[in-house]
Amino acid sequence: MNVVDPASSLARWRLVALLVAWGAFAAWCVSGIPPSVDLPAHAAQMQTFADVLRGNPEVSAWYEAHLPLGYGLPIWLFLPVTLLTNGAFAxxxxxxxxxxxxxxxxxxxxxxxxxxxxTVVLGLPLAFNISYWYGFLPSFFALPLALLALALYLRALRGSGRVVGAMVGLALLSTATMLSHLVSFGALCVGVAALALTSDSRKRAVGLAAVGLAPPLLLCAARVLTLLSRAFSPGDHTVPDYGWGSHFNWLLRNYRPEGMLAVVCPLVMTAVFVVAYLRHRREEPRAPWVLFLALGVLFLLTPKALSGAWLIHVRLPVLAGFIALLLVDPARIARPVKALLLLLVVPSLAETARFHWRFKHEVAGLETLVAQPPPPGVHGYVSLVGNRSQGSRLVYLEHLGQWWTANQGGVGHHFFANGDHLPVRFRPGRSLPQWMDASSAEQLAPFSALLVYGEGPLPESFAGFEETERVGSWRRLERR
Structure with a gap:
């Protein structure tokens, strides 16, 4: 007769309750109009991708679909959801x-x-990392996949469970990570290599790593070489920039209304666990420390901008932050310190919630306007107040109007279709203005309808449009 341990049963129910509560909080954060810079653009990509595959002639005249490697898996993965609903929901x-x-x-x-x-509670603030705030959906999606892949590799190294199954899982997860975002896949490769080279059974560990990482490495090799060559050749992509100082001050300098605790809280936790590990390193496994050091060094070596990608380095500390929380058994940390760490989580998430509420309140009215389809032709978005909001240094207003395309489809603009890294791009010979400054009638010429954000009179360049609806600080304009 099996006897169920009441303590373990209670712990399981507490974990389930935590995940349910977290799921409800996360659902509220991403509902409506969340403060996430690129998310509306990715949502518009999703909807446009679906429209192209459906054969919408108006959309297909401007855009085409392709399958780039190393970026965009969430857009393909959630395509069935997009087809059933829309890009905004997906x-x-x-x-x-x-x-x-x-x-x-x-x-x-x-x-x-x-x-x-x-200890899962301690990692919750890390979920709201720079990839969330900037809405880097492929990068954001790849981060937990990389962590899951590391967990599978560690299980295989320990020989616990079915090694073959773990290797198949690692190959699938590492491939999914690569197809989502190459930077996170690079971090995964560095972590696995560090674990393999410092393993007591190095030959076996290297063999397992090769089996798990070979498929994605072979798939992306040509793409990586192309991106590296772009870094050293002239073009219209972002100029390479190492940004040494930004490794230490970018997050603290730029996280303002979003909540300083979103940075301070993980830093404090990392410091506590590092100190505890150094005090008890003889009694603790070496693998978490190796991983933490490898990911930390990778962060320091990664440039700020390279091969057209921007803010590469600040996407990586979240991985080291999660590993830091595994460095030592929490039982070795004094109880008052553990209680303080747990208490820090609450105000950090409260700051996050407050910023979401403030932002949604500020842009209220957008949901009402995007609920109605645009007229035939090209529809666009112009902000009369710049691209920053709530005193933040992040450009939350940059793509906000692309929720219209994401909800209703049609021919929208400014969702990265001028690049080759996402599944939807302009057809050869086609292009539309991206960010518009509202001062040029030439920029506005292709558009039949506009969403305009900001109070005050319209610029003279809008003379060809008339206002058809207004909600809050939002106006909908249509060509006269």
């Missing part, structure tokens, strides 16, 4: 899925090292 669901994957990935790593499940 993008929000994708963002919610990632917010749920972070604690699950943390839990998988915690169990690999025999850490208690409650």
């Amino acid at each position: 993008a929000r669901l994708a963002a919610w899925t990632v917010l749920m994957l972070f604690p699950l990935a943390h839990l998988a790593l915690a169990r690999t090292f025999g850490r208690p499940s409650w």
